[in-house]
Amino acid sequence: MTESSRTSVTSHSPSGLTAVEQEITRACKEARRDRASVTLVAVSKTFAADAISPVIDAGQRAFGENRVQEAKAKWPALVQAHPGLVLHLIGPLQSNKAKDAVALFDAIHSVDRPSICEALAKEIKSQQKRPELFVQINTGEEPQKAGVAPAEADAFIAACRDTYGLQVSGLMCIPPVEQAPAPHFALCAKIAARNGLTNLSMGMSADFAVAIQMGATHVRVGSAIFGAR
Numbered sequence: 001m002t003e004s005s006r007t008s009v010t011s012h013s014p015s016g017l018t019a020v021e022q023e024i025t026r027a028c029k030e031a032r033r034d035r036a037s038v039t040l041v042a043v044s045k046t047f048a049a050d051a052i053s054p055v056i057d058a059g060q061r062a063f064g065e066n067r068v069q070e071a072k073a074k075w076p077a078l079v080q081a082h083p084g085l086v087l088h089l090i091g092p093l094q095s096n097k098a099k100d101a102v103a104l105f106d107a108i109h110s111v112d113r114p115s116i117c118e119a120l121a122k123e124i125k126s127q128q129k130r131p132e133l134f135v136q137i138n139t140g141e142e143p144q145k146a147g148v149a150p151a152e153a154d155a156f157i158a159a160c161r162d163t164y165g166l167q168v169s170g171l172m173c174i175p176p177v178e179q180a181p182a183p184h185f186a187l188c189a190k191i192a193a194r195n196g197l198t199n200l201s202m203g204m205s206a207d208f209a210v211a212i213q214m215g216a217t218h219v220r221v222g223s224a225i226f227g228a229r
Contacts, residue, residue: 014054016225017042020208024219027212038212041088041201043222046229049074055225056082064109064220066091068100075104090172090201090220092146095119099127107132109172109201109220112147112156117164124166132169134201135160137191139184140176147173153191170199170217181207185214 020040028035044052045066052063052074061084065071068089079085088107098119101108111117111133124130135157138147148156153171160166171192175184185202192200201218203211208219223229 014058014225016227017055017058017060020221020224023209024212027209031213033212037217039218041090041218041220042225043090043204043220044226045070045091045222047226049078051226052078056085060225062086062088064088064090064222065105068093068097068104071104072100088218088220098123102127102129102131105131107134107169109134109218110136110146111160111166111168112136112138114159114164117160117166121164121166130167132199133160133166134170134172134199135168137171137173137188139173139187140179142176145174150187150191154195157195157197168195168197170197170201172201172218174204175207181210182214185211185216189215 024038024040025035028038039062041062041064042055042060043064063085065087071087075087086106087104088109089101089105090109093101093108093110093116095115098116102120102123108131111120112135136147137153138145138149141149157168160168171188173184173188175181188202189200199217200215201220202214202216203219205221205224208221211219
């Protein structure tokens with residue numbers, strides 16, 4: 001990600017953001033990684049602009065939303081008021097929302113089926129805008145969850161590149177709630193490595209420190225920053 005996507009926390013930061021930043025710094029130190037190698041994506045879904053603004057004022061620049069329509073309603077004004085914000089779509093994307101998604105978001109973490117690839121390829125060409133694309137891997141093979149099965153990941157990534165002409169930036173995963181996250185993060189990292197992908201969107205409020213240990217380049221943290229929804 002660009003320099004502007006990283007966090008620069010001030011002494012007046014909201015307490016949640018400060019605590020998360022300290023934990024990221026600690027985890028990076030333990031993993032012997034540069035803090036700059038991890039982008040904190042503050043997940044602002046369901047929160048209104050008045051809750052988001054203090055976090056922006058504290059220096060946070062990368063934000064994540066689950067729904068295109070919700071983001072479309074609140075972010076254009078915030079982006080206009082605060083140049084340099086980086087928006088990530090971290091929730092499922094429907095093909096009919098691809099036009100708005102490409103127009104609004106700088107990164108899309110939920111590429112997981114041919115219809116989405118086709119819609120994104122069309123809009124990227126039409127709008128001449130190229131968001132970072134992450135393929136979502138369903139590491140737990142949970143039927144209720146979006147994402148590509150691990151056994152199908154290599155072929156899907158190849159199709160993204162060769163069939164649809166998409167530039168895949170990395171992989172994203174959400175481990176099953178009832179299972180230890182580390183093996184799922186490790187699997188995601190292994191798939192990324194063999195496909196030449198350097199970005200890994202892994203880890204949320206409960207497990208982002210573990211994700212950093214396993215190589216995450218993007219951690220998606222919401223409730224630990226903004227509080228309960």
